[in-house]
Amino acid sequence: MNTLVFDMLKRIITAVTLVSLWHGIVKLGDIPAYILPTPWQVISTLYTQRSLILWHGGLTLSQILAGLLISSFLGVVTACALDKYQRLQACLQPLLVILQAIPAFILMPLLMIWFGFGLLPKMIVVCLSAFFPITLCFLDGLKRTPVEWIELADTMQAKPFHLQHLIRWPAALPGLLSGLRLAAIHAPLTVLAADWNGASHGLGYLIMVCHGRLQIDLMFACLLCTILLTLFLNGGIRWLQSRFIFWPASS
Amino acid sequence: MTNCHQTQYAFSIRAVNYQEKCVLAAQSLSVPIKQWTALIGKSGQGKTTLLKTLLRLVPGLESCPSDISLSYMPQRDLLLPWKTVIENVILGAALRGETPHVAKAETLLNSVGLGTETHRYPHQLSIGMRQRVALARTLMEDAHLILMDEPFSAVDSQTRQQLHTLAKTHLKGKTVLIVSHDLNEVEKLADHILDLKGTPAVCLPFNEHPGVRYA
Numbered sequence: 001m002n003t004l005v006f007d008m009l010k011r012i013i014t015a016v017t018l019v020s021l022w023h024g025i026v027k028l029g030d031i032p033a034y035i036l037p038t039p040w041q042v043i044s045t046l047y048t049q050r051s052l053i054l055w056h057g058g059l060t061l062s063q064i065l066a067g068l069l070i071s072s073f074l075g076v077v078t079a080c081a082l083d084k085y086q087r088l089q090a091c092l093q094p095l096l097v098i099l100q101a102i103p104a105f106i107l108m109p110l111l112m113i114w115f116g117f118g119l120l121p122k123m124i125v126v127c128l129s130a131f132f133p134i135t136l137c138f139l140d141g142l143k144r145t146p147v148e149w150i151e152l153a154d155t156m157q158a159k160p161f162h163l164q165h166l167i168r169w170p171a172a173l174p175g176l177l178s179g180l181r182l183a184a185i186h187a188p189l190t191v192l193a194a195d196w197n198g199a200s201h202g203l204g205y206l207i208m209v210c211h212g213r214l215q216i217d218l219m220f221a222c223l224l225c226t227i228l229l230t231l232f233l234n235g236g237i238r239w240l241q242s243r244f245i246f247w248p249a250s251s
Numbered sequence: 252m253t254n255c256h257q258t259q260y261a262f263s264i265r266a267v268n269y270q271e272k273c274v275l276a277a278q279s280l281s282v283p284i285k286q287w288t289a290l291i292g293k294s295g296q297g298k299t300t301l302l303k304t305l306l307r308l309v310p311g312l313e314s315c316p317s318d319i320s321l322s323y324m325p326q327r328d329l330l331l332p333w334k335t336v337i338e339n340v341i342l343g344a345a346l347r348g349e350t351p352h353v354a355k356a357e358t359l360l361n362s363v364g365l366g367t368e369t370h371r372y373p374h375q376l377s378i379g380m381r382q383r384v385a386l387a388r389t390l391m392e393d394a395h396l397i398l399m400d401e402p403f404s405a406v407d408s409q410t411r412q413q414l415h416t417l418a419k420t421h422l423k424g425k426t427v428l429i430v431s432h433d434l435n436e437v438e439k440l441a442d443h444i445l446d447l448k449g450t451p452a453v454c455l456p457f458n459e460h461p462g463v464r465y466a
Contacts, residue, residue, distance in 0.1 A: 156343040163346060
């Protein structure tokens with residue numbers, strides 16, 4: 001408990017130091033607000049423009065969440081299929097490698113031609129970027145199911161489906177969640193980059209608008225929100241991990 | 252029980268290869284019914300492979316008694332960490348898609364002294380307790396022949412004594428084939444001893460020469 005308070009204190013000290021440094025640079029260097037606003041200006045803009053930021057941030061967050069959810073589902077189904085049909089793996093391997101190799105947001109202009117400026121193209125982009133880590137991590141988890149468990153199940157005359165959902169899927173759950181965690185790291189990057197490729201909403205779009213109008217304080221507020229959004233995603237996945245994987249990794 | 256007219260289960264196996272090397276010679280193996288047979292031999296001699304052949308986990312089983320059911324108690328307890336003690340005990344029925352006998356599982360857990368631990372998770376138990384859960388899971392299968400692969404080797408000697416007593420009581424009148432490298436354990440538990448030796452290995456009746464003991 002004591003160390004916890006101590007750690008917290010250290011973090012607060014770091015944050016306060018950084019913010020003071022920032023404030024000091026602006027004041028001492030006499031930097032105009034359109035180049036670097038003070039922390040206080042950013043906070044007050046965050047408050048006055050809260051509905052605008054919330055609207056765009058909310059859209060971005062919901063696109064990320066929807067994209068992650070859909071690609072989790074598709075990834076799990078694909079991984080199960082790849083696990084069951086080895087030949088399929090040989091066919092789909094190149095496609096998966098391509099998906100991993102290219103940044104998904106470069107497809108954004110194409111997707112906008114096909115699906116317009118709405119929510120859909122960005123959701124698809126998040127799906128594409130999240131699909132690879134989720135599929136591969138879950139597949140890896142399935143393959144790494146300890147062979148002794150499968151042998152034990154064999155000696156018990158396990159039915160194939162029951163073997164899957166009682167032993168192999170739970171055994172692969174940690175893999176799925178680490179895949180989801182990777183995907184959640186990439187997702188904000190993908191969405192924001194997609195926003196810059198041309199969009200009519202979203203945090204990335206708002207940042208570009210601020211850029212055009214030299215509203216640096218609002219831009220900082222958006223950046224702050226982006227940080228909060230990634231922290232929220234990361235925390236969410238950590239929560240899922242601690243909620244669903246309650247056993248120690250060694251067993 | 253089927254095969255009640257017999258006094259022993261007879262198995263025959265083909266030669267078994269492991270990594271392109273013949274580890275087990277073609278042979279027949281008989282296990283007296285309602286008695287404990289121990290299988291001893293040096294480490295790496297092929298004891299586990301022989302058990303796995305009988306369990307059809309390794310190809311090579313040529314013939315076996317018809318309608319005989321086998322139950323396997325491996326060296327590690329292999330409890331599923333995401334399932335509670337009681338769920339682990341009824342795992343076999345769940346895997347076969349049958350309705351599990353929860354009451355029977357509770358009785359079994361009671362008799363191995365874990366009646367109060369049924370809803371705890373394996374990682375909350377000691378190694379000895381986990382091994383007792385594995386014993387209950389094995390007994391739950393109600394198999395004709397129980398194959399045990401050094402089930403008491405991972406625990407300290409005091410716990411091992413307790414587990415021996417427990418196993419002996421619960422498996423009284425059952426047909427057991429137990430693999431071990433501990434001759435003291437085997438002499439205490441088993442009615443018959445088979446010795447697996449040679450390359451490729453063959454099971455022979457054990458006759459102890461003075462001074463020849465397995466570590």
